[in-house]
Amino acid sequence: MTTALNAVEINLSAAIAAVANNDPLILTTSSSGQPERDELPFGPFNPLEHRTFETGLREWVAEQTPLQLGYVEQLYTFGDRGRHKTVEDRGLHVVSVGYLALTRISENGSEQLRKSGARWRNWYSFLPWEDWRGGKPAMIDEEIRPALQEWAEANALPSRLSRFRMAFGDENIAWDEERVLERYELLYEAGLIEEAIRDGRADRTPARCLPGLAMSFDHRRILATAISRLRAKLKYRPVVFELMPPAFTLTALQETVEAISGRHLHKQNFRRLVETTELVEPTGAEQIQARGRPAALYQFRHNVLEERSVAGLRVGNRS
Known part of the structure; x- marks a missing residue:
């Protein structure tokens, strides 16, 4: 029997990350109670309508933003009391299931994003x-x-x-x-x-x-969890390419890794690492640059996933 003392609401929250202009971004929406306060896209899990947590998450994100999520993974379940005050005032205990999602920013979707009330924010403005x-x-x-x-x-x-x-x-x-x-x-x-x-x-x-910047509810905690997971995963899975365009320069790849890890990387050491891991291959095309010689374009080498189970950029910890 469910009473006010043991009633539980399950919320599904999405930390949706992208990289643009060398900065790591997180998609936020405005709080209905405090429009100036950022929060992650989220909504309650409905067991009658949602077959799985991930199905529910994708539906909430599609309802609140113009995005259709690609890569998604579950992070952690947050159940501490006191971090969802407005809901707990109704006698509910809120359990938040956090997810990390990765996407690429599309210029075509910027107007739709603005109309939805969602916006990209540099995640270092929160941390x-x-x-x-x-x-x-x-x-x-x-x-x-x-x-x-x-x-x-x-x-x-x-x-x-x-x-x-x-x-x-x-x-x-x-x-x-x-x-x-x-x-x-x-x-x-x-x-x-x-x-x-x-x-x-x-x-x-x-x-x-x-x-x-503070966030609504426990959303800054979920964001911190998402960044931890993504920084760790860079080293053993090729998730960084979920954030890259199909063709890219090695400089753009390095800047994306730096944006996520929050570290400056030595250019030659990074390029040797990329060559050693064999994660990319040249496309044969070049990118014209404002200064200097054209830069070679590369693409992710998908066969690497069949060749070995650990395939990431092990940039190591700061010394």
Whole structure:
């Protein structure tokens, strides 16, 4: 028997990623309650209408945006209480099933996208401490490290200090770009981001929060999970080509990998890596450039999936 005490609603949320102009993008819609607040496309799972969770997700995305999803994979199930306040006020406990989806941006669909109210946002506007392409973000040493140090030492809990060092690194521990979710959860627990204040987990004013746009519900948490998964998957599956056009230059491929990983990569080392993995092959065509010689165009070599089970760009962790 379902009562107000054990009623559960299952929400399906999509972190839809693309890359354009060397920046990683996430598709967001406007919150009905707070139009200025971004949220991921989402909707409830209806077991009478949706045969599977993924079927339901695709239907919600098609209803809220002009996109037809291609590559989709389930991320994680989020069931913590307190992160869906508006729904829980009705006595429901919300379970969010997050998905990662990859797509290419089409110029033809930009007008339809605008009319739908959806928009592409740079995902580093939500998680600015994750973008190391220009070197370590100043905010890590100027804001995050002192605040987390104070929080970790407040109750003399060694576990907090250890988590802080593992997540953000120090002189003995390298920054690991895959720990996106761990860093977000640590900042949430320390009360340094707006969602923690909204959920009643921290007693401070929004003005004292770290830079970075908040999202509705637990959607920034789902975004952090999606980035973690995609950064890790780059190294063992050729998912990056889901974001590339059919033909591309090696420079464009490198810039896409850099955008996702949040790291600057050495050009010659990257090209040697691409050659070693044999993930691409030349098309025989060239791209005319504004300056310099024309650049050779390449395409993904699909046969690689039949040749070996692990096929990715193992760029390694930052040292």
